[in-house]
Amino acid sequence: MKVGVLKEIKTKENRVAMTPAGVEQMVSRGHDVFVETQAGKGSGFSDADYQKAGARIGQSAEQLYASCDMIMKVKEPLPVEYDLVREGQILFTYFHFAANEKLTQAMVDAKCIAIAYETVEMPDRSLPLLMPMSEVAGRMSIQEGAKYLEKTFGGKGILLSGVPGVEPSSILVIGGGIVGTNAAKLACGMGAKVHIMDTNINRLRYLSDIMPANCFPLVSSPAAIRELLPRVDLVIGAVLIHGAKAPKLITRDMLQLMKPGSVIVDVAIDQGGCIETAHPTTHDDPIYEVDGIVHYCVANMPGAVSVTSTKALTNATLPYAIEIADKGYRQAALQNNAIAKGINIIDGKITYHGVADAFGMPYTPLEDVV
Numbered sequence: 001m002k003v004g005v006l007k008e009i010k011t012k013e014n015r016v017a018m019t020p021a022g023v024e025q026m027v028s029r030g031h032d033v034f035v036e037t038q039a040g041k042g043s044g045f046s047d048a049d050y051q052k053a054g055a056r057i058g059q060s061a062e063q064l065y066a067s068c069d070m071i072m073k074v075k076e077p078l079p080v081e082y083d084l085v086r087e088g089q090i091l092f093t094y095f096h097f098a099a100n101e102k103l104t105q106a107m108v109d110a111k112c113i114a115i116a117y118e119t120v121e122m123p124d125r126s127l128p129l130l131m132p133m134s135e136v137a138g139r140m141s142i143q144e145g146a147k148y149l150e151k152t153f154g155g156k157g158i159l160l161s162g163v164p165g166v167e168p169s170s171i172l173v174i175g176g177g178i179v180g181t182n183a184a185k186l187a188c189g190m191g192a193k194v195h196i197m198d199t200n201i202n203r204l205r206y207l208s209d210i211m212p213a214n215c216f217p218l219v220s221s222p223a224a225i226r227e228l229l230p231r232v233d234l235v236i237g238a239v240l241i242h243g244a245k246a247p248k249l250i251t252r253d254m255l256q257l258m259k260p261g262s263v264i265v266d267v268a269i270d271q272g273g274c275i276e277t278a279h280p281t282t283h284d285d286p287i288y289e290v291d292g293i294v295h296y297c298v299a300n301m302p303g304a305v306s307v308t309s310t311k312a313l314t315n316a317t318l319p320y321a322i323e324i325a326d327k328g329y330r331q332a333a334l335q336n337n338a339i340a341k342g343i344n345i346i347d348g349k350i351t352y353h354g355v356a357d358a359f360g361m362p363y364t365p366l367e368d369v370v
Helices: 020-028 047-050 061-066 079-086 101-109 131-148 176-188 201-210 222-231 252-257 268-269 301-327 327-334 336-342 352-359
Strands: 002-005 032-036 056-058 070-071 088-094 115-116 171-173 193-198 215-219 234-237 265-266 288-289 293-296 343-346
Touching: 002 047, 002 061, 020 032, 020 301, 032 061, 032 268, 047 056, 047 101, 047 252, 061 079, 070 301, 079 101, 088 301, 101 343, 101 352, 115 336, 131 234, 131 265, 131 288, 131 301, 171 222, 171 268, 171 343, 176 234, 176 268, 193 201, 201 215, 222 252, 222 352, 234 268, 265 268, 268 288, 293 343, 301 327, 301 336
Parallel strands: 002 032, 002 070, 032 056, 070 088, 088 115, 171 193, 171 234, 193 215, 234 265, 265 293
Antiparallel strands: 115 343, 288 293
16 A cells, blocks of 8 residues: 655644654555655654655655555644545544534545544543543643743743642643543642542542542532632643534633633643633644633644654554555454544545534444445
8 A cells, every 4th residue: 555644734733643663664564655755854753764764755745645545644634635635545644523624524525534543442442542642732731731820921920839838739630531630640740739520430439549649539510610710720621522522611601710810721622622712722822811811722732742742643553554554444444443433434424423413414324335
């Protein structure tokens, strides 16, 4: 199979979909890998590194879209790419369709095979291709929250950890999954007082067992959130519903409960955000203020730590990419249910319930088209 690895064009997106080590493994299986020139630069990989691994260097995205059977990216195609996608072409990337109707319609119209990293799902409901970036984003959320609590950025002027004689900050993490757990771990390690909320009591029992004494797992509810908001300095939105839009758990009227200069980091922004006042921002312009509350809603947070993120992402995605390339997407889906769950669109038909439901579009069971 001809596999194309594109240079990312989203603002300040420095990750790349495959490392040279990954290319070497793909080539050893008999596949031709084409890497767009300078695709790895932001992650510390040169064109020469890729050539040494067996890749061929392509001069443009247009060239790769026109010639490759499978395109691998990190982030979803942007509008300038929509017309480049070919019928029957496999796109393997983070799509987050449920938060973007225009992208969904464009891929339906293109009649491509859209396989979304974020919906590849194991029997235990874990998301192996979302997990490494969730780990990165969860830890980054505390770094970014700490930065924007500084007075110079409009925050309260609070040091997350406090110092001897001065109390530490108080943090609310909404969602006890991978993002939330990693955020809470880092915040606890810095000495903050952390409340982490989830609706799953078994998850809360687990968190109670593994987290340090300055972490307090709580059952999430609107009333519980309202009770805590006046007391916290930083809120991390870490809610995920597989392949669907995130629920709005903090409404605009709830912002009035928070003290001016408090910070919200909405990590769920890729899936529409779990804060009513959240909208996507970029690394160039990461924050804005609503009712005195600083909002950080960068939709590709891990792109800022691209060396770490690219290596972690390739570790997770490569086995699935190899399986798809070796067998073709139909056979891979029939033999591996995790890959089957990753397929969101085939031949103009939406095969993932959460995406179809998000926009009231027709849903087609995967078994009807594979």
